[in-house]
Amino acid sequence: MLVKLGGSVITNKAKLRTARPAAISRLALEVAAARDQVVLVHGAGSFGHILAKKYRLQDGYRSKSQVRGIAIVQRDVRQLNLMVLDALMAAGIHPSSLPPSTVARLSGGDLINLDTAIFRDCLRMGMMPVTFGDVVPDSQRIFGICSGDDLMIELSGGFRPTKSLFVTDVDGVFTSDPKKSRRSKLLPEVRAADLGAVDLSTRTGVDVTGGIEAKLRKVFDAAGFAKETWILNGLAPGRLKSAVLGRPFIGTRVVA
Secondary structure (H helix, E strand, C coil): CEEEECHHHHECCCCCCCECHHHHHHHHHHHCCCCCCCEEEECCHHHCHHHHHHCCHHHCCCCCHHHHHHHHHHHHHHHHHHHHHHHHHHCCCCEEECCHHHHEEEECCEEEEECHHHHHHHHHCCCEEEEECEEEEECCCEEEEECHHHHHHHHHHHHCCCEEEEEECCCCEECCCCCCCCCCCEECEEEHHHHHHCCCCCCCCCCCCCHHHHHHHHHHHHHCCCCEEEEEECCCCCHHHHHHHCCCCCCEEEEC
16 A cells, blocks of 8 residues: 655645644554555655755756755755654554655656665565655756655556555545635546546645646556555544545545
8 A cells, every 4th residue: 555645734835844743643643554564655845845946956957056955955854754754653663764865766857767676675574665755866957856746656556556545635636726715526536537627727835846737647647556546635634544444534536
């Protein structure tokens, strides 16, 4: 089973380096309820996107000043990763951190190589592999951003999971932004052809990985490898636990 904890769930994406410790601890306990083996991915949130945008890290190498930006962002996302690891350990899980900068490579901004063998080694040891959005080497641009969604696609292709769960700060996919429109309706199931009926223009926030539309399309890509793929709200207590246990829950099923 693959689980991605979005940056909007475990951090306040509008405030630099602002985590949601209570949410992280609760979600770790909910993940711990899973009966299947889990590979966990988490977003960078305000520990990554804000300064990555400032230093234009998503564009690749442009000036020497960006190198300091890489160092800062890599340090910051590892601080967030440590918070996630601590919460998992408190929940009784044995996590193993696998920073993408050591196991992934980009080319022209695209993730072309991910060492999934080391993820399998962790699982064989009885550990939970944990990886996250990060700045990684790029063969064409020197460096680039490897998002949690990119990792979910590669891991889905490598593991063919029973479930891929994308944990966000909303109940699922809506016809419009549910935070701004009372007329917005939750779609219980969505296919790529349905995106034309979804208003994506009002979504806001600092994001160097393409915004909500790009994220949704990557979820569809990942869904092609999993038996089930869902988008659900991690800020609603118990949703993730129900999802990992196969119980009914509110969310949107994504059909490849």
